Amino acid sequence: MSAPVTPPSRYSAIPPAERLPAWLQRPLGNASQLAAVQSVVKQQRLHTICEEGRCPNRGECYAAGTATFLLGGPICTRSCAFCQVEKGQAPVPVDAAEAERVAEAVAVLGLRYVVLTAVARDDLADHGAGLFTATMAAIRRLSPAVAIEVLTPDFWGGQRDPAAGERAQRQRLAAVLAAAPVCFNHNLETVERLQGEVRRGATYRRSLALLGAARELAPQIPTKSGLMLGLGESREEVIATLADLRAVGCERLTLGQYLRPSLAHLPVARYWSPEEFAELGARARAMGFAQVRSGPLVRSSYHAGDEG
Numbered sequence: 001m002s003a004p005v006t007p008p009s010r011y012s013a014i015p016p017a018e019r020l021p022a023w024l025q026r027p028l029g030n031a032s033q034l035a036a037v038q039s040v041v042k043q044q045r046l047h048t049i050c051e052e053g054r055c056p057n058r059g060e061c062y063a064a065g066t067a068t069f070l071l072g073g074p075i076c077t078r079s080c081a082f083c084q085v086e087k088g089q090a091p092v093p094v095d096a097a098e099a100e101r102v103a104e105a106v107a108v109l110g111l112r113y114v115v116l117t118a119v120a121r122d123d124l125a126d127h128g129a130g131l132f133t134a135t136m137a138a139i140r141r142l143s144p145a146v147a148i149e150v151l152t153p154d155f156w157g158g159q160r161d162p163a164a165g166e167r168a169q170r171q172r173l174a175a176v177l178a179a180a181p182v183c184f185n186h187n188l189e190t191v192e193r194l195q196g197e198v199r200r201g202a203t204y205r206r207s208l209a210l211l212g213a214a215r216e217l218a219p220q221i222p223t224k225s226g227l228m229l230g231l232g233e234s235r236e237e238v239i240a241t242l243a244d245l246r247a248v249g250c251e252r253l254t255l256g257q258y259l260r261p262s263l264a265h266l267p268v269a270r271y272w273s274p275e276e277f278a279e280l281g282a283r284a285r286a287m288g289f290a291q292v293r294s295g296p297l298v299r300s301s302y303h304a305g306d307e308g
Contacts, residue, residue, distance in 0.1 A: 212248035
């Protein structure tokens, strides 16, 4: 068991020139597989979080027949301090043909498991819920056997009245769940204390409420969430967060190391070791999570299509 970590009063950067620990250095995988997926994505003028986020596991996932598509264009209306995706208050107009192009890419690549995520589109009336439902429908028309997981934003924004905001959020969530994804994923990203600095525009309690509402509206659909470690959280705070997730019925969990995309993003406070990730994974299973992926290079969609 790792020793307790005292939460720092502020973020402290690990010098950018410092080499990554050996356990974070890995090859991207099969070059031909990477090139094949990248070619189709480029031809279809699509975006994947695998590429936009420079995921270290994308070669492994592509080879396993899994990919994560980024809906709503390449510009996000939120300005989260950890994220590689481009940010701006004037996103590109919604592409009416995007859903069909994603469906064609899924068919051409022969994918068996697809994760759909999206930039936050607070500029849209439904905050992007329709992007998910339209794309799920399009994929199923061409590839009915493909399993589809959704990794959504919080569908919140624009309401000064919290009660009205909650009702609107619930309606958007209900529309996505009615399209019957095999899993509903929404990431907390970090512990409660660090939310304001890490997830600008989102809140810890609002995200927990979204996951809880998903269980109420569609109890047959598993819910999932993920945390990045290395932003300054303590082990005790991580355990408390896992307890909060279990309290709203969250069944699946991912824990991975935060890696700073650039000097414009939040610095890494520390690198958690593989042994610490293994210990946290075991603790999560003991708390009742049915599926746990915990490791330095784990990301939200890592081995998403695997059972257990």
